[in-house]
Each structure stands twice: as structure tokens, then as C-alpha cells.
Amino acid sequence: MPIAQAIDDLKTLLGERVSLSKSDLDAHGASESYFPSTPPQAVVYPRTTEEVRDIVKICAKADVPMIGWGAGTSLEGHGQALRGGVTVDFRHMNRVLEIRPADMDVTVQPGVTREALNEELRATGLFFPVDPGANASLGGMAMTRASGTTTVRYGSMRDNVMGLEVVLADGRVIRTGTRARKSAAGYDLTALMVGSEGTLGLVTELTLRLHGQPEAVSAGICAFPDMNAATACVMETIQMGIPLARIEFACAQTARAFNAYAGTDMAEAPHLMVEFHGSPQSTEQDAERFAEIVADHDGSAFRWSAREEERRALWAMRHNGYYAILASRPGARAVVTDICVPISRLAQAVEATQADIAASGLPGPILGHVGDGNFHAILLVDPDQPAELDKAKDLAARMATRAIQLGGTCTGEHGVGYGKLPFMQSEHGDAWQVMGSVKTALDPQNLMNPGKLVPSN
Template identity: 60%
Template sequence: MSIQSAIAELGKRFGDRVQTGDSVRALHGGNESYFDEILPDAVILPRSTDEVSEIVKTCAAHDCPIVAWGTGTSLEAHALAVRGGITLDFAEMAAVLEVNQGDMDCRVQPGCTREALNTELRATGLFFPVDPGANASLGGMAATRASGTTAVRYGTMRENVLALEVVLADGRIVRTGSRARKSSAGYDLTKLIVGSEGTLAIITELTLRLQGQPEAAASAVCGFPDIDAAVGAVQAVMQMGVPMARIEFLDAECVRAVNLADGREMPETPHLFLEFHGSEAGVAEQAETVRDIADEFGGSAFDWSTDHQVRAKLWHARHNAYYSVKALRPGCRAVTTDVCVPISALAQAVRETADDISQSVLMGPILGHVGDGNFHAALLIEEGSAEELAEAKRLAHRMAERALRLGGTVTGEHGVGMGKLKYMQDEHGDGWQLMATIKQAMDPKGILNPGKVVEVN
């Protein structure tokens, strides 16, 4: 039994859809993280759940690893074929299968992206709210339990996936969950699969919860004299129970990057980008409440607008902040890491992280979804510099240790992949061994995305 024998058998069934050329493999061997390129042995683009089942059965018979691939935007090397094998690219399983407008849900294939789904939903008055920034595939978003800018109001993928169709490691096709909004019937297999990063099953269909388009929406920008003031305002807003749709933090360095890339003229101080959803009166009331809170913390130039173009430009700037930050050091590579802490510990976590970076030789702007206690650092290193990579890893390690010390998690939304594997024992204790037991039970041959999330024999 071998990888090559699996590829040969699949080639007889799928012909030239089994691709082994260097260029195709290279497209599926790169990633947004600091990990080097790792190429799979072959790439297959399935067109149906039955085909996925057939591929998995063949791979299981030959002990051949399988890695599911969405759009390749993950940040912890989730989709790299570290033990070789076959990458399943879901680009040809990207349809919106059904929209149930009255029930506010839909069914989609895993390769469908969040932007494609929302384009399809425009005429219905509904939208899918989870927004990680990148135009990620919905299958990949579920696999990594993605969240993003709107999670503070609408939740993460965990709250927005109602049901799944998955293929298990032996090729069986299983449906988890239903379209009902709640259930007490047995183990919650849907939430077990969501966030498992393709290590327990391969997602072939998702049933998603949708939201109604708000009657009114407004965005706002506000600068603060320092990090403590900005984060203090966030804590006060959340404690007041203001139903924020988005509340994003950018430090002074990140603001400078956005100014340069987007032609803005914001003062180079920490800023909050905010958004409010609701009725026209409700949005106005929320904005005024947050303005008053911002004033108490020394906030300045609290500009809010209901104009769609103004809002779109603001969130375009926020979503492109990663690339704006990278432009501060042309030709660099970014070691991007995230942690999440309780809101009460947020100011301390951000401030201590900023202090660490300020004492380092590296540039590392900080930004994040602070309404959830989640923030990121983009540590910019010279391509190929072992010394700078080691320093970035040291800073990221201190962030992770700090998050655990403050009662948080080493990753709020990026996931584990390979990058955060070394912290799982510290965060979960014996719970990590329980995860390995579940992995062993569901994938005894260890063929589903091996080398990620858990360590098994």
C-alpha cells in the first residue's frame, strides 16, 4: 500500500482530473503562514459527495493521506500536505443548493465562498454574517471555526452552521444536525466537526443560518490617545450592552499603514472602527451612546455615517489592513498570530504585547476584533532571515503564554493547524488526549489531514 498506488487507482477512475503536475501541486503547497512550501503528491477536484466518498475509500485502502482544500487562506498551515498524499480541491463543488427564505437558512457546497453566497442572497433581504475578511470558502470557514469582524454580534461559524453532510475516513456519508434551530437529540456532531480542521471528516455540504438585512446601518471611526484608552472604551461599550455589529482595534502603526495604502488622513494614534445595525432610531441611539463613552476615554473625531459608500470604504480599508501592514516593509513576510482573552484582561494583554514588540527589532502592528477579546499581531520579517523568524516566534510565544495566563486561548480564530500544535497540551490538559482519542476512533488510519490539531500514534 502506498500513496502512488492510490494515485494510480484513482487515475483509472478519474483520468486527467487526478493532477500531478508541478504547477498544480505548487498552487496547493503554499500558504499565508511562515511555513515553507509543501507540495501534495496529487490534486483532485471532486464534483459530488459520492465522488468524495469514492476517493476517500480508495485512499483508506492504500493508507494515503487526504487534505481538504478551500481557497488556501488559512494562517497556521492547516491545508499543507505535511505527510504527502492527495489534496481535495473543492473548487468544482461551489454551488448554492437551496435558499429557504422563510426559515432564514440555506444549503451550500463547501467550495462556495462567503462573497458568492451573499451575492446570491441579495434579492432575498437576507445575508450570511460571518466575515473573516478573506473571501474564504464556507467549507474551510466551518473546518477552522472561522469568525471575524461581525462575530461580536452574529457569532462565529460555530453558531451559524446548523447541519453538515460529511464523508468519514472510511468513506461513509453522514448527515449531522438538521434545519431545526435547536435539538436535544444526542451528541452534537455538527459542532464536533466544526473547527476540527478536516481531521475528523471531510465536509461536503453545509446548512447555514442566515440573518435579515438590517433596516439601517452606520459606521464610525474614533481615535484615542493610547492603547489603554481605546481598549478601555471597548470594555465600557460591551459592559453597557450596546449591540455592536463590529468593533475593531488598530494600533498607531496599523493606522499609519492604512493611511498610506488607502489615502486616509487619520491621526497616527490607536483607533476603533465601529459599525451599528438596527432601526434608524436604534442605530442613532447606539452611535450616540458609544460617542459618549468614547468621550470619557479621550476619544476624538468620532465620525459616524450611514452612507453606504463611506461604510464600504471603511471596511475595505480594514479588510485590507494585512496587506497595508505588509507594505510597510516591502518584500517582507508576515508572521501573523492571534490570541483571545476575557474582555477584562484585554487591555493588559494588548499593552504587554505592544511593549514586547516595541522592545524588539521587528515591526509588528496590532489589530483585532476586540469586542470579543481577540487581537492579532503581524510580525514583519525579512524573507529568508532565520534570526528574524526566530524573533517573531519568540514574540508569538510570549503572546500565547500571556493569553493562557490571563485565562484565554492561544487562538481565537486562526485555528491550530501546525502552528499552534505545541500549545494544545498547556491549554487543554487531559482534554487534548481526549481529542486524540476521538481522532483515533473516527480516523484509525490517520489519513485525514494528518499532523494537525492533535498528535496520535
Template identity: 55%
Template sequence: MTLPAALAQTLADRFGKRFSTAEAVRAHHGHDESHFPDVLPDAVVWPHTTAEVVEVVQLCAHYQVPLVPFGVGSSLEGHILPVAGGISLDMSEMNQVQAVHAEDMDAVVQPGVTRKALNAALNGTGLFFPIDPGADATLGGMASTRASGTNAVRYGTMRENVLGMEVVLADGRVIRTGGRARKSSAGYDLTRLFVGAEGTLGVITELTVRLHPLPEAVSAAICSFPDLDSAVQTVIQTIQLGVPVARIELLDALTVQAVNRYSKTTLREEPLLLFEFHGSPNGVQEQATTVQELARDNGGQDFEWATRPEDRSRLWQARHDVYFAGLNLRPGSRAISTDVCVPISRLAEAIAGTQADIAASGLTAPIVGHVGDGNYHVLILTDPDNPAQIEACEALGSRIVERALALGGTCTGEHGIGIGKQGYLRAEHGAAVDVMAALKAALDPLNLMNPGKIIGG
């Protein structure tokens, strides 16, 4: 769409340099880490306060112009692409940590605060915020996509770690959901409604998040396996034994090869598990000993430790670099990244089936996952100028998702629906999708809040 001249003038007068229609600025806000083509907004606005967000929302409602919240653009399913045009509302300058209540282990933050910035602000408190999706994403964006990441097996996802919110609705009303109390039976749980709504129901302007004590001791380890099934069986046994491991990450042999090339590591190029243990020194030792025995029984070898903080950071940075390492396997390629999550007892079956699908397709597709909670990712590499190859990649992605659903899993464990997973939503949720559509229509009758995402329209 074309931005109404009267709206553009009003925003320019009101926000000055915090309003832009420059092509370079629009291009930045029309691009994320997905494989979908860039879509430029008509303009970008940087608010500083909830009152300013209300102003923009009310103006968009008056002129019936779409509005898409923007964090850092690290999403993988096209969440921030303004498919209907309109305003990109860049929340990055609402980046204040407003309060830290160390005694209650919670913090109140604006949505543009990144996870690393929050943890920097918590230095010296003995607390940390554990949700780590890899990218240094904003907490508003992480809440909107119900992000999780490497620590989810022990600390949960954004769903468990957002206690309350301030949200601006599509008509400009400001509501508060939840609160600082650790539990409540008062009314509908609206916080959970907005966590994972991907900006389709309102704009998050404040979050109250749960904090956790820094563990007294932390130890990380890596272990190689002769095949993926042996690694996955170790994961399943670890979880079923109730070992309170903080992180379990799986890299297949191709991913390890890619990481070695990209991050200049010297890991054994076989299926690999990365573990991290949190707790007291004795507790960490006990956890590690148990897992090491399980790994050995499943053919694990080269169980190596990383106890110094710099060694652990280097190890996990290599894990976080997996996306770009994978792309580097085929320079010039684009990735169709998919993730699914299955019950832990079906994980071996799901990954074995995925391996077979990849082999049959002839495509290059590394597997990596937060397998401690049954979540794994496949990075399917494709030539962006080859329609037939893109079609083959999409077909492979469909088979991966369909198998996960058949095994009682979900079409996405953490990437979200956005544009890319809409076709699977009804297969997973059936008539519940109609209830989602009714909620969307009730809260956003003009369909202006990030239109075209989750349920389409």
C-alpha cells in the first residue's frame, strides 16, 4: 500500500528523525533471517514511550494502515515482513531495564531490551535471565514468538518466564496482564495469549520477567557418537532418569564439519552432544558422572570437559554460529530453516525418519537441536535462483513436519508460525484455529496488527 500523505506528514511532524521513509531504512526493516523475499514497509517509526506507541496505533487505526512491531529482525519465519505494507514500529529504542527486584527474582523491562543487555544489567545481583535463542534478540520479540533455545530443558521457554505485560491493543487501549505474583487464579490468563501472538493482537510495551539464581557451579562437556541414534538414545535416557541437565544440544556429523570450518574448531566430525550442568559442585559432578556413564553405554567417546568460563563461551558460541556455519557449506545458498518438536520418547524415530528423508532428497541439510526437550532443527540449503530446488526443499520440510505431527508433536517448537508454517496450523490444532481467528477478529477487527501472520488474512 501507499502511506496516506496526511498520515506521513503527521508522523513526520510528531517524531522528526524518529520517522523515516528512506529506502535503506525501509530495506533493513523488510528483511529477516528467513528465506522469504524481502518486503519493505512504507515507513518506520521509533517510539520511546507507551504513550507514543498509543499515538501511532491510533493513527494507524484512523487511516486503516497496517502496523508491524520490529525488534532486531532475527526471526526465521517471516514474522516482521510487512506483507500488507504500512508502518514498521521499531521498538529498539524502548530499551530500559526499569526495575530489578532481586529479592523477588524478577525484572521489569521495556520490549527493546535484549537478553544480553538484561544479563549485563543483572551483573552483581547473583541472578540471570536464562532464555537463550542464539541471536541477541529483544525480549519483546522473544515474547512475541514464544522463544526458547538452549536452556529450555531446565529453565523453560518465554511462556514460563514472562510473568506479566503491558500491551497496546489495536484501538489504542493499554492493558496490563499478569503481574509480579508467582501465581494467580484471577480471570483469563491473558499473558499467555500475547506470548506467542507474533504481534497480531497488540504491541508489547513492557514485560515483567522471571529471573533465576546464578548456579554455584557450571560445567560443560562434549561427547562424540558413532551414529545419531546412539546420541539420541543417550538424550532420551538422560531425560527419563530425571537428570536436571541445563542444556543438551545435538549436532549431526555434517553440522560438526560445518562448525569446524566456520568457527575454526577441531571437533571430531561425528554426531556430537553438548551438555551443560548447573548446580552445586557436588550436584554438577553427580549429574556429569551419570551422563558420562549413559554416553559410554551408547558408544560415546572423547567425553571432554570445559569448566573455565572462556572455554564454555567458546564452545557455545560455536553452537550459536551453526546457522551461518551451515550456510557456509554452500556459499551463495539460502537456508530454508524448519524446526519441529516431538515427545521425547519419539525423538529417535523422528530424527531417523528425517535422516532418511534428507538422504532420499539429495539435498544438503544439517540437523541440530535442543534435543533435551524433543526440539530439533533442519537447515535445508538451496539455490535461491533455482525454483525446482526450492520446491524440493519445501517438500522435504513438509515431510519433516508431517512426521512430527503424526508422532504427537508440533510443527514448530520455537521458530513460530509467521508466514512459513500457516499451512500446518489447522492440521495440528483443527477447529481451535477458528477460535484463534475469532480472538484476532475481536481484538483487531480491522486486521491491522501484523496482518498475514499465524492465521493469514
């Protein structure tokens, strides 16, 4: 059956909520980073699980690929229609279905963004902590196993998704997990789905773990004479057991980009941005103990504040880091790297990366979630100079290989998509083939986001 028949069937199902307009197709073929545009043949906008199920059945019958789409903030080309097909955009499935304060959990549709959820939660005293820089959809965050600045304390999507409703490739609708805080009842299908990037099914509902809004928060920033001093300070803080809620690194180039973008007056030096959650006493104590460690490593005075507006300004700046860096080279596209290494290897990894960037001559500001050993070099390339893109990709490949050699991973939080496919074999060995076997078992027609994550796909 040709795709034309599938599109007719989808129109019968969804009416106006099937789009074939060029602008819509192009918007869903685009990427936040350097990948070329690869639009789908149609975009559909379901409102219910039943509609998603019927979309899947129509596409499966016609052998048409299906690609899930959240907020479109992926950096590894997850949403691109490499083999054409139908993009399933979840923007209308954006309801918070049930908040259960006594159980500290919530059930949402996949199109709810993390900011929209926290807006709804504000009055409950609870919040959802996982915060990639972008205002991503929670469905997309689950599918890429996203994390962010607070992961050092609250974990990633791996730790905060309790259960899912998933439409499988054959149209079956399954529920994974329970609302109990733990379970030993069989394979952890929730964990299998989190990070599966739409290659095993389309998520139509998520139950998420919530956390109490901290009674008190203190946050601050400090500069270091060099990168090694900053990473040594991170390691010592972690080993002292000081409970960090956030610890973010920004290199001198990044500080310069912040200054230009946000009008700040940061020294052009490596910085740490730090936050503590707890009681008024504990957060003050934590900040003071941290300040002592900073001083021991020749850092600048640790300026900290418990005032909400100062903290908000600090983290808004951090969350705009990617855009600030992009703006530092007008017209540039970004090759974003995302390596994560054991903490003991962090200084070594950052140092080798900086030397590599310096040798390349490309702008490559670094920022990252150093409490987890995860950092990003954002390599800025002129899209009209293919040699620059090649150079950046080579550099990113060396970073990934180095991370794997150091016992780490080519992607701490952005996922595989197709940008990180070339490193999967060396990171996982035969385990990558096992991922392929799981994929084939659940999607024998290879229609769920083909060309991503698994081998020969």
C-alpha cells in the first residue's frame, strides 16, 4: 500500500489534523544543530491515545515510518524523517492528567513541557526537577533519557519516570511500571523505554516522580584561575559529601558569550555556578563550606545569595547558555558534544578537549554538568564552509572516543539519534547488537523512528 493511501486513511481519522503543508513539513525536518533538513511526508497531530494507536495501525499497514515529535529541541537529529514517513507531533496532547500530592507523583500527556508542568505544580509545594536547558516536552525528555543541571541531586529521567503508556509498533497499547515507589515484578520495561528515542513505540502518557520544593535555596558563582582548579574544587566538594543541588561549569569563552548575550560582567575565566537545597541553616552551612573549598583552590570569593531573583537570573543565564554561545558567532551552526566520564577523569577529559579545540582553531566554548562528569563543547561552524563542519565532526569524534576510553560515554544526556550512531559500536561492543535484537523483537518492520540508535537500522 503506498503512502498516499495511508495519508487518506489518516485524513479520515484526523481531518484537519493531518498536515501536508511545506512549511509544516520543513519545520519537522529541521534540527537545532547541524543536521541537514529531512522532512517527513506528513505531520499528524493526535489528541488521544486511541488516535495514536490508530495512526500506528494505519502506518504499519502501509509500511510507513513513524517519528515522534515533542518540542523539537533534540540536538542529535532524533526527530528527523531520514526515510520519510509520518511525524507524530504531540503538541495537542499537552494535559496534566492528575497530580497526586500525597504520593508525590503526577500523570501527564507527552506534549506537556517541563516549564508548563512546574507552573501547574507551583501551588502544591512540589516540583519536577529534571531541567535540560530547553523547555522540552516531557515525552521527548523521557525518550532521550534527558537530564540537566539538577541531576547531580535529583537524578535524570531514568530516575524520575515511574511508568509509561506506550503504543507499540503493532498498535498494542501497554502500560509499564506502577505507581508504587518500587517493584521487582519482571523486566523493567519503563527503563527500557526511557532513552529508546521512539524506536520501540510512541509514548502517550507518563507518570513522573515529584519532589518537595526545597524550604530554602542558596546559589552562587565563583571564578577560578584555570580549569584544573575548578575541576579539583568539584571533586573535593563531592568527596566531602556536601549535598549539591547543582554544580555547573562554564569556561572563559562561555563567560564571554554570557557577557555579550545577557549583559553580565563575568570575568573571562572558568566559573562554577552552584546551588544548595535544604533548610535555611543547612543551605547557609553548605554555601560556607563550599566557599572554603573554593578558597583552597584559589577561586574568587564565592558570592552566594538566598534571594530568589538573583538565583533566577543566574539559572536563566545558564539555561540560555547554548543560545548565548550560538549568538557569539553570528550565522554559525553548532556541533554539540556531550561526553560524560567518571569524576576522577573529568580534569583529564576537559584538559585534552581544550587542547584539541585550541589546535583546531574553531570556537568551542565549554559548559557542563560537572557534578555528573558531563560537559559540552559547542563547536561553532560556518554552514557555508564544509571544511569547518568536517573539522568539528572530527573533533567531536575524538572527544567521544576519548570519553569511551576513559570509562565514560559518548552522550551523557542528549541521546544517540543519528549524530552519535558512529560511536555506539565502540562504546557498547556486542551489547549494541543486543539492542538491535530487542528492537527487532518489538518492531520487526523497523517503522518506529528508523535510522536511529540501533545497528543496521
